Amino acid sequence: MKFFIDTANLSQIKEAQDLGVLDGVTTNPSLMAKEGIVGQENVLKHYVDICNIVTGDVSAEVIATDYKGIIAEGEMLAALHKQIVVKVPMIKEGIKAIKYFSSKGIRTNCTLVFSAGQAILAAKAGATYLSPFIGRIDDMNQDGMELIKQIVLIYKNYGYKTQVLAASIRSSMHIVKCAEAGADVATCPLSAILDLLKHPLTDIGLAKFLADHKKSEEKALVK
Ligand code: E4P
Numbered sequence: 001m002k003f004f005i006d007t008a009n010l011s012q013i014k015e016a017q018d019l020g021v022l023d024g025v026t027t028n029p030s031l032m033a034k035e036g037i038v039g040q041e042n043v044l045k046h047y048v049d050i051c052n053i054v055t056g057d058v059s060a061e062v063i064a065t066d067y068k069g070i071i072a073e074g075e076m077l078a079a080l081h082k083q084i085v086v087k088v089p090m091i092k093e094g095i096k097a098i099k100y101f102s103s104k105g106i107r108t109n110c111t112l113v114f115s116a117g118q119a120i121l122a123a124k125a126g127a128t129y130l131s132p133f134i135g136r137i138d139d140m141n142q143d144g145m146e147l148i149k150q151i152v153l154i155y156k157n158y159g160y161k162t163q164v165l166a167a168s169i170r171s172s173m174h175i176v177k178c179a180e181a182g183a184d185v186a187t188c189p190l191s192a193i194l195d196l197l198k199h200p201l202t203d204i205g206l207a208k209f210l211a212d213h214k215k216s217e218e219k220a221l222v223k
Pocket residue numbers: 006026027028111131133135136167168169187
């Protein structure tokens with residue numbers, strides 16, 4: 001499973017990249033706004049800055065919601081850098097645009113996906129990635145992970161090439177469950193990636209190894 005980081009924060013992206021396990025980045029207009037990136041020029045520059053930190057795919061979301069607008073914005077984003085993947089919302093105009101981008105060899109990430117039916121449409125349109133939002137489904141007292149399992153099965157049944165990019169991940173447990181379900185990618189906050197490191201028995205075990213090593217070194221010095 002590939003790991004993407006779900007942020008527009010450059011220092012978090014650098015930290016994840018330095019860990020050596022990062023495969024890409026996803027952003028959205030809310031994440032860009034959170035970093036105070038405003039104005040088209042700054043937004044475009046920020047995407048290039050992200051591409052210069054990581055080696056993998058970087059999702060950049062269109063703001064337009066009409067077909068012509070999505071195409072124009074998507075082509076501009078794709079021309080920015082070879083790592084850019086155009087993120088398109090799951091709406092009628094978006095599906096038409098994904099089909100167009102797919103015919104032009106422009107890679108896409110179909111976002112705001114909350115049902116298997118939407119997943120089928122996006123795959124048929126030729127989306128490169130599909131982003132089902134686990135956490136936001138959980139927030140509605142439904143099981144977001146069930147949707148990931150359902151989509152993975154449907155894509156397997158028909159050999160769809162669209163990659164399942166599990167999004168709206170809130171915890172390290174979500175990441176593990178996505179891997180069990182066979183998601184192609186998990187896009188996560190840095191905290192969820194770092195939480196994968198944690199286990200109390202690792203800390204206890206390491207403390208004991210180091211203490212034993214120190215004791216034997218001290219004994220050797222006395223001899
Ligand atoms: C996915 O690409 C979205 O950017 C993101 O995962 C949404 O997460 P949220 O529900 O935590 O806002």
